[in-house]
Amino acid sequence: MRITNKNFIPDRSRPGLTTTATGIVSRQGTGGNWATVGRRRKRRGGRRLQRRQGKEQCRRVEVRVGTLNVGTMTGKGREVADMMERRKVDMLCVQETKWKGSKARNIGGGFKLFYHGVDGKRNGVGVILKEEYSKSVVEVKRVSDRVMIVKVEVEGMMINVISAYAPQVGCEMEEKERFWSELDEVVDGVPRKERLVIGADFNGHVGEGNRGDEEVMGRYGFKERNVEGQMVVDFAKRMEMAVVNTYFKKKEDHRVTYKSGGRCTQVDYVLCRRCNLKEIGDCKVLAGDSVARQHRMVVCRMVLEVKKKRRRVRTERRIRWWKLKEEECSVRFRDEVRERLSGVKEVLDDWATTAGVMREAARKVLGVTSGNRKEDKETWWWNEEVQESIRRKRLAKQKWDTQSDEKSRQEYKEMRQQVKRDVAKAKEKAYEELYERLDTKEGEKDLYRLARQRDRAGKDVLQVRAVKDGEGNVLTSEESVLRRWREYFEQLMNEENQRERRLDDVELVKQDVDTLPSISIRGLILGSCATMRTE
Numbered sequence: 001m002r003i004t005n006k007n008f009i010p011d012r013s014r015p016g017l018t019t020t021a022t023g024i025v026s027r028q029g030t031g032g033n034w035a036t037v038g039r040r041r042k043r044r045g046g047r048r049l050q051r052r053q054g055k056e057q058c059r060r061v062e063v064r065v066g067t068l069n070v071g072t073m074t075g076k077g078r079e080v081a082d083m084m085e086r087r088k089v090d091m092l093c094v095q096e097t098k099w100k101g102s103k104a105r106n107i108g109g110g111f112k113l114f115y116h117g118v119d120g121k122r123n124g125v126g127v128i129l130k131e132e133y134s135k136s137v138v139e140v141k142r143v144s145d146r147v148m149i150v151k152v153e154v155e156g157m158m159i160n161v162i163s164a165y166a167p168q169v170g171c172e173m174e175e176k177e178r179f180w181s182e183l184d185e186v187v188d189g190v191p192r193k194e195r196l197v198i199g200a201d202f203n204g205h206v207g208e209g210n211r212g213d214e215e216v217m218g219r220y221g222f223k224e225r226n227v228e229g230q231m232v233v234d235f236a237k238r239m240e241m242a243v244v245n246t247y248f249k250k251k252e253d254h255r256v257t258y259k260s261g262g263r264c265t266q267v268d269y270v271l272c273r274r275c276n277l278k279e280i281g282d283c284k285v286l287a288g289d290s291v292a293r294q295h296r297m298v299v300c301r302m303v304l305e306v307k308k309k310r311r312r313v314r315t316e317r318r319i320r321w322w323k324l325k326e327e328e329c330s331v332r333f334r335d336e337v338r339e340r341l342s343g344v345k346e347v348l349d350d351w352a353t354t355a356g357v358m359r360e361a362a363r364k365v366l367g368v369t370s371g372n373r374k375e376d377k378e379t380w381w382w383n384e385e386v387q388e389s390i391r392r393k394r395l396a397k398q399k400w401d402t403q404s405d406e407k408s409r410q411e412y413k414e415m416r417q418q419v420k421r422d423v424a425k426a427k428e429k430a431y432e433e434l435y436e437r438l439d440t441k442e443g444e445k446d447l448y449r450l451a452r453q454r455d456r457a458g459k460d461v462l463q464v465r466a467v468k469d470g471e472g473n474v475l476t477s478e479e480s481v482l483r484r485w486r487e488y489f490e491q492l493m494n495e496e497n498q499r500e501r502r503l504d505d506v507e508l509v510k511q512d513v514d515t516l517p518s519i520s521i522r523g524l525i526l527g528s529c530a531t532m533r534t535e
Contacts, residue, residue, distance in 0.1 A: 058305045058306060058307055059305070059306060059307075060303055060304070060305055061154065061155055061303070061304045061305075061306050062281075062301060062302070062303050062304075063090050063091065063154060063159070063301075063302045063304060064087075064088055064089050064090050064091070064299055064300070064301050064302070065089075065090065065091045065092075065093075065161065065197050065199060065270065065299070065300050065302060066084075066087075066089045066091070066092045066093070066199065066270075066286075066297050066298055066299040066300065067092070067093040067094075067095070067163070067199025067200060067201070067268055067269070067270055067297070067298050068080075068092060068093070068094055068095075068268070068291070068292060068295060068296070068297040068298070069094070069095045069096050069165070069201045069268060069292060069294075069295040070094050070095070070096060070097065070291060070292050070295075071096055071098075071292050071293060071294070071295070072096065072097065072098040073094065073097040073098065073099055073113070073115070073124075073126070074098065074099070075420070075423065076291060077105075077107035077108065077113065078107060078108040078109070078382050079291055079390060080092070080094070080107065080111075080128065080291055081107045081108045081109035081110075081111040081128075082108075082109060082382075082387070082390070083289050083291050083297070084109075084111060084128065084130070085109050085111075087286055087289075087297070087299065089130075089297075089299055090129070090130045090133060091127065091128070091129055091130070091133060091152070091159075091161050091197075092127070092128040092199070092297075093125070093126075093127055093161060093162070093163035093164075093198075093199030093200065094113075094115075094125070094126045094127070094128060094163065095124075095125055095163065095164070095165035095200070095201045096122075096123065096124060096165060096201070097115050097117055097124035097125065097126045098117065098119075098120055098121060098122065098123070098124050099115050099117045099120065099124050099126075100117050100118065100119060100120040100124075101115070101116075101117060102115075102116045102117075102142050103115070103458045103460075104140075104457060104458055104459060104460050105457060105458065106457045107128070108382060110130065110131035111128050111129065111130060111131065111134075112128065112129055112131070112134035112457070113126050113127070113128045114126060114127050114128075114129070114137075114140055114148070114150055114460060115127075115148075116142035116144075116145060116148050117145050118144075118145040119145070123145040123146055123165060124145050124165075125145065125146060125147065125148050125163040125164065125165050126148070126163060127148065127150045127161050127163050129150070129152065133152050133154065136152055136153045136154065137150060137151070137152055137153075137460060137461050138151045138152065138153055138158070138461070138466050138474060139151040139460075139461070140460040140461070141186070143182050143185075143186055144182055145165075146164060146165045146166070146167075146179050146182070147162070147163075147164050147165075147179070147182045147183055147186055148162070148163055149161065149162045149163075149186050149190075150163075151194075151474070153466055153474075153476055154304065154306070155304070155306035155307070156306060156307060156476045156477065157194075157195065157304060157306055157476075158191075158194040158195065158474055158476070159194070159195045159196075159197065160190045160194055160195065160196045160197070161197050161199070162183075162186060162187070162196070162197070162198045162199070162200070163199055163200065164179075164183055164198060164199075164200035164201075164202070165200065165201050166179055166200065166201065166202045166203045166204065166228070166231075167179055167203065168203050169203060169226075169228060176228075176231070180231065180235060183235065184235070184238075184239065187239050187241075188239075191472075191473060194474075195272075195273075195276060195279075195302075195304075196241075196272065196273055196276075197270065197271070197272050197300070197302070198241070198269075198270065198271040198272070199268075199269075199270055199298070200268070200269060200271070201267055201268050201295070202228065202229075202231075202232045202267060202268075202269055203228055203267050204226060204227075204228025204229035204230075204231060204232050204267060205221075205222065205223060205224065205225055205226045205228070205229040205265060205266060205267065206221050206225055206229040206232055206233055206243055206246065206266070206269070207221050207222070207223060207224050207225030207226075207229055208220070208221040208222055208223060208224070209221065210246065213233055213237075215237070215274065216233060216236035216237050216241065216242055216243060216274070217233065217236065217242065217243040217246040217247070218243070218246035218247035218248070219246065220245075220246050220247065220248060220249050220250065220255065221243075221245070221246045221255075221266065222252075222255050222256060222264075222265065222266035223265065223266070232269065236271060240273060240274050240275075241271045241272065241273060241274065242271060242272055242273070242274045242277050243269055243270075243271055244269070244270045244271060244272055244277075244280055244283045244300050245266070245269050245270060245283055245298060247277070247280070247283070248282060248283050248284060250284050250285075252264075253285070253287055254284040254285045254287070255284075255285060256285060256296070257285055257295060257296050257298055258294055258295055258296070259294060259296070259401070260293075260294045262404075268295060268296070268298050269298070270283055270298055270300040272300075272302075279302050279303055279304060280300060280301070280302060280303075281301040281302065281303050282300070282301045283298065283299070283300040283301070284298070284299065285297070285298050285299075286298075286299055287398075287401065288394065288397070288398045288401070289394060289397070290390075290393050290394045290396070290397035290412075290416075317368045317369050317370070318368060318369050319359065319362045319363060319366055319367075319368055320366045320367050320368065320369065321362065321366065323366045323367075324366070329365060329366060332365045333361060333362060333365045333366065336361040336364060336365050337357065337358055337361045340357050340360070340361055341354075341357060381423070381426035381427040381429070381430040381431075382426075383426055385422060385426065386419075386422050386423055386426050389415075389418060389419050389422040389423075390419055392415055392418075393412070393415040393416060393418070393419050396408070396411050396412040396415040397412055399411070399412070400412045466481065467481055467484050467485070468484075469484055470487075
């Protein structure tokens with residue numbers, strides 16, 4: 001028997017049908033029409049709405065990370081900066097820098113190099129950052145002359161950039177195992193929620209094809225795999241990394257990273273976590289640059305989704321007070337101030353008002369600065385003649401790569417020598433002018449300014465913009481940083497000092513001493529208490 005009831009409420013467990021909220025029932029009554037919708041359609045619409053709202057709250061930031069074995073950084077700093085500026089590279093891992101020391105240095109164009117090396121004749125690694133990212137460095141760890149890591153904050157997101165240089169094929173197995181052990185330890189120390197990018201010269205061939213290794217590499221490698229290449233694949237498997245070079249189908253010229261003596265191989269790689277592969281937009285070899293003789297630069301384009309923030313542009317524009325040294329400007333400024341003060345009916349007794357009048361006159365007569373970045377003092381010699389000479393060398397390198405004959409090789413060799421001569425002349429002329437200026441009285445201020453600038457440029461972290469919590473995680477938001485400082489000071493102020501604790505113990509001991517029967521024992525204990533108090 002079938003019972004029909006038009007006031008029947010459909011069950012939620014019925015597939016494809018769900019009831020609306022109870023508020024509709026109260027408005028329509030039990031006799032109204034029941035509003036039912038497909039469960040699948042409702043769920044899909046909600047997800048689409050959430051996804052749209054999430055995209056509205058986020059924005060896309062593109063970061064270009066590259067790697068290059070430069071052979072040596074001596075005499076190439078400004079040229080590397082020019083190449084990064086032309087190729088729009090934000091972060092560059094460099095290997096075989098052959099610079100001894102552990103510090104940072106401006107190389108011109110707003111780019112800053114963080115490097116580490118033990119011997120000035122071999123090895124050495126570094127990371128070059130664009131100006132906006134060099135100011136956001138949170139931490140720098142220099143593990144050895146083959147491995148170093150730089151942590152950078154990008155719009156509240158942490159990016160860990162590792163520069164690595166593996167031993168060559170002919171090195172001992174002990175040295176190779178030490179390198180992979182150091183690299184494993186560094187990667188293990190990076191939290192999972194932070195981005196990780198490795199730019200390295202692994203001196204190995206991962207080979208073409210990925211049968212059996214689909215989870216860590218693509219099909220577009222180069223030639224055959226060797227023993228060192230198998231070490232790279234094994235490292236990627238145990239660290240859940242991915243060899244980014246092999247995932248993009250490119251021409252052979254955009255896959256080869258090393259060319260010498262007719263040999264073409266692939267030894268330079270960019271690696272990232274497998275879970276972040278969806279953020280990689282492209283990765284290829286950029287041919288046509290002449291910074292390194294044998295290696296080519298590999299560039300990876302990352303697209304990150306970060307939360308929207310209100311940008312506060314704080315460009316300080318200062319009055320050009322130094323122009324008062326000129327007689328004409330000084331006379332005009334005095335006339336302008338007298339004219340403004342004579343036009344005031346009442347006498348200005350307030351110094352703040354008088355200072356305001358003087359500042360307005362100075363802005364009108366002397367002008368203000370633009371607020372843009374000043375020219376790098378270490379690259380005064382980078383003039384148009386040097387740039388033109390380097391451009392001709394780059395064209396000669398491209399001609400040699402395409403023709404590969406003895407004539408083009410000789411032309412490229414002559415252009416390399418010509419660039420060295422032009423750079424040496426430009427540096428000599430620039431430093432002569434600098435020394436002549438330093439001999440004057442005005443040059444003394446420039447000398448101290450250069451010293452402060454070089455000291456500041458040599459520091460890894462210029463401004464502390466993030467702190468770590470108790471578990472070692474980096475906090476970037478303003479609220480979390482303030483909360484962490486409050487917790488730190490509460491713990492610091494409420495913790496009992498060790499010295500105060502010892503003094504309290506001394507007072508308790510002195511009270512108990514009075515009850516001792518022996519005078520000698522009492523004097524011995526009181527002497528010990530006096531010693532503890534002085535400490």
